Structures are given as structure tokens and as C-alpha cells.
Amino acid sequence: MENIEQKLISRINEHAAPIRIMHVCGTHERTISKYAIRDIISKDVQLLSGPGCPVCVTPAEDIDFAISLAKSGKVIASFGDMMRVPGTRGSLFDARSDGYDIRMVYSIDDAVKIAKDNPTLDIVFFGIGFETTAPANAAALLREVPENFSMLTSHKLMPPAMEILTEDTIVDGFLAPGHVSTIIGTYPYNSVSERGFPIVVTGFEVLDVLLGIAMVQNQIESGRSCVENAYSRCVNVEGNLKAQEMMYLVFKKIDSKWRGIGMIEKSGLALKKEFEQFDAVNVYADIYEKAQHEKKVSDIDNNQNEMWEGCICAEILTARAQPAQCPLFGKRCSPKNPVGPCMVSLEGTCYNWYKYTHNK
Ligand code: SF4
Known part of the structure; x- marks a missing residue:
């Protein structure tokens, strides 16, 4: 007797026609790669990987600014994977090897603790990630934060990037990211589906991904494009309202640069004026200006996508x-x-x- 996974694979393969489904989530890519989902479904159903990795889309100039801060004597607190991503002049990890004080943390709370434990040091937390991580960072700033703490904010918002991808990429439908959707809900994807693109909010088990693929396929077959939810055990229409409220108490939407893609309107978050005393760009404006200037004159080792030569x-x-x-x-x-x-x-x-x- 076929189990549910086999039934879904059979359904996908029996109805296979040439389509391209994009996910925008690093965890989806992990499930797809780890369980060889591309190999077990028809080659006609192409699974594309979009900009779903937060450290990948963090602009090189933000990494360069973090390194400049470290070189000016500030302590940088960063997630471990962010430390290894190269900017235009090396990575935070390289800077740490050169003797600068760069510490790996698992959350903003770790960085706040470093600041509290070391009142004579200036701690800068490198805040990156999508809608999934922004609420926790906002919550920390709404609690008591010491004066020697600030944040380099490089948060990104996923729906505006998906809209841009519909213009530049040949894609027929999307698997929307489960983690992001637990925060924002399903409704922000309406603006993408209204452009004629089926969207299915999808979880991270093999079964979830297969179900998401079959549901996108089903919408395409029936000529529909709407937002459907294949991850209803965690995601609802409106999302986590408390998390959204905290996020927008602290942050405001801004046009933002995505590494490898460029500027996308209203696709990033910056600290609101009420929190400017924690905004590293404001607190260390002189270092920021200098880093910006150095970037302008060092375009020889950079290009408009901010990738090293040969890297695609x-x-x-x-x-x-x-x-x-x-x-x-x-x-x-x-x-x-x-x-x-x-x-x-x-x-x-x-x-x-x-x-x-x-x-x-
Ligand atoms: Fe990927 Fe090539 Fe860039 Fe390495 S150099 S990250 S393999 S695109």
C-alpha cells in the first residue's frame, strides 16, 4: 500500500508538465537537497532556489561597516555564519584572526548580556535576518538595554523580494517560507499571487514540501493563482500579531539593498527615530561615513553584485x-x-x- 509521500510523488509525477516552482527559504533548500526531492519527482517539475538565505543577501557594505567598527575598537557580536561571509575586504572572521574583538552569539540577548557584563566596552550587535528574527530583536530593544549597546540593522522583508522575482525570473509559482509566514501570516503574499503566481505556504518536512509542490501544481493546472496554506499547523492568515506589533514599534520599512539582487523598495527594516540611540549607523556616524567613502573608492575589488570574481x-x-x-x-x-x-x-x-x- 502506498504511503502519503508515495501518493504525493505519484500525483506530482502523473500530472507533471514543465513548470518552475521557486522556494525562498534556506530550510526548504536543505530539505529538498538532503532528501533528494529533485531526484524523486519528474524532471519537468523544476525546483528553483531563491534568495532565502539571510546571510547570503546581507550586503557586503554592511559587513565592511561591521569590520570598520571592530577596527575602531568596538566589540562586534554576530551570528556565527555571518562571521564567515566575505565583505569586500574579508570577513568578520578574518578580522577576528587579525586580533579585533568579534564575538559569536546565538541571539541578541547574548549580545545585551556582553554589554551589561562589560560596561566599559561598546558592543554592536549585527542584526540580520528576515521577518523571523526581527521581532526577537525588537523585543530586546523594548526591554532595558544598556547605553553601551547598539545594533547594526540589516533585516530584510520577503514579500517585496518575491514581487521583484516575478519580474526578473522565469517562475510559475512559489513555495512561501514557513518560518517567515508564522510571523507575517499568509495575507502579505496576496500582492504576489495577484500578479498571477500561485503561492503555497509550506513547512519543512519532506511531506510538507511534496504537498506544497502538488498544491502549486494543482493551482497551475486549474488556472488559478492564490495564496494557499499547506502549513496550517503553524501558520494562519494574519500571522503573529504580537510579534508584528513589536516589530513595527521598533522598526520602520525602508528601501533596502539585497546582495546579488540590488535595491528593493520597502524590503528592509531600519530602527525608528525613537530608537536612534541604539542605531549603530547613527551612534557611529563618522565611522559609517568613512566606510561608505572607502567602498566608493574601492570598487576595483568589488562589482555591482558585490561578489568576488568568478562567483555566480x-x-x-x-x-x-x-x-x-x-x-x-x-x-x-x-x-x-x-x-x-x-x-x-x-x-x-x-x-x-x-x-x-x-x-x-
Ligand atoms: Fe557558490 Fe560559486 Fe559563489 Fe562558491 S563561488 S558561493 S560555488 S556561486
């Missing part, structure tokens, strides 16, 4: 190429020695392809 992460992040098409993949670039951001994190497409498909 910009194409990977927009599904215009796959990791195996990169000449550096598995040669000069590996998880041990990442050349581009997509090879650094557990959520990076190149990382997952290397870990689960390379040499197999």
Missing part, C-alpha cells in the same frame, strides 16, 4: 543558475573555504548542494 551567487540567488554551473564550485569554493556567501551557511544553496549532492 547573484545568479544562484535569483535562480538564473545552479551551483554546479559555477566554475569554482567544489574546487576553489567549498564550505571550508567559501568564496561567496551562498557557500557559507546551512541555508545557502551552494552549501546544501555541496553537502548533499557533490561527489554523490
